[in-house]
Amino acid sequence: MDAVHRHRLAGIAALALGWELLGALTDGGLVPLSAVLLAGADLVLAGELLEPLRHSLSKLAVGYALAVAVGVPVGLAMGFSRTADALAETPVRTLFVTSVASLLPLLIGVFGAGIGFYVVVVFLFAVFHIALTVRSGVRGVSDETIETGRVFGASGVGLYRHVLLPASLPHVVAGLRLGVVRAVKGMVVGELWVYAGFGSLLHNYQRYSQTDRALAVVLVLMVLAAGLVRLVEALEERYAPWTSVEGGVR
């Protein structure tokens, strides 16, 4: 085991120990980690998490897929063409800074509490972050890369196909990564707002002050977000291994 892994383990162990001790000391407030993990195991064994997980993932998948289908092309267009950028920048940035959470009371009135509501919330949470990350990535493709491509005979469509798109792909992946994080946030916000799925679990545990179970659900959601980001990273290593772009999550 190398030093990095040792340090990483030590860090997690230190935090777990700190949580455990703090939980034991603040009797009744923060629940010790061991109790939270037990509660989590209980929830998993009782199958209480399965149903919300299935529903949430399908809402997440549809909303995220839509956000990618819209955000990536818009971001690419804004990056490649200054005209498209000038046309789209004002509305995209305006919506980017708008707090989607503040739109919840309206969205619930318009879409009801059906799947459409979640899809729209997830979509709105993710799409502008994806578009702007992709845009700034494409904008950052260096002139040298383009110049080299031209020297080697790429022009017109070929320049896009063989130079600009491959050079932009890592930035697209960075956008997809940030998009996943935002999409999970959107899903949780939506479910909390209508007391559905994980949101209804959290609200129920709150009502009966079941801190251990509520914390277990929060941990599950954290792991879910981190796991989906890992999934996108695995896809990146598989399909765009030539360079990786920091950013998105970090």
Place this chain on the structure above:
Amino acid sequence: MTALERAWAAHPRKTRWALRGVSAVALLAAWQLYATAARTLLAPPTAVFGAFVDVLVSDGALRAAIADALVHTAAGYALAVIVGVPVGFALGLSEPLAEAFDPVVDALYAAPVVALAPLFVIWFGLDPLAKAVLVFVFAVFVLVVTTETGVREVDSGVVDAARVFGAGPRTVYGEVYVRSALPSVLTGLRLAAGRAVRGMVAAELFLYADDLGSFLIDTAATFRMAEFLAGVAALSLTGLLAMGAVSLVERAVTRSG
């Protein structure tokens, strides 16, 4: 010349601004037409603007509500700065510490922290403290990450040079590191201000509603669309102003620094 080069090369500033203006006007016009012609719930932009002036300036109900909410937000933001910047410094200075805690910081940064809201109700009750803590959680991780990056990227040559010229730890950490990492820290402060305002909205909607939350919920529930959208716009504006205020500080500090 390829189309791409033509597009990238000399796209005069004037054209860009003209295009921006055209797109904004076209969108507003389309919105106006759609909202007036198609008898939907959607209020036309003119009505939204009227409501905006009304609730923020002449009536001022929303202005007072936002000002109230900003008090908890400022407290949470201040706490995030007090905790986040030193933690970021520590992680940036020490490689082992960063290796130990980076994964957790990343996971927390990516986590849907709004899920903590029900827990905060258990722990803090329906108390302004809960709101401040939620804002804190919203804002703190971006500060840790940006500060850490800024400190890590401090040019080690500059640090060595300072040491060679006899600078003690106080100068090295208090002057060299702080000054070199400052731009990154200031970026973090700006981003955190935006996040704090988002946290404020989340606190109003998911913890308990004061005037601001009630304004959003009531106007939406009674389909007073113009007022509701004016409220949403006012919140966006609040976020932009908060970030803008930090930018001003940023510019003043880096110029004098």
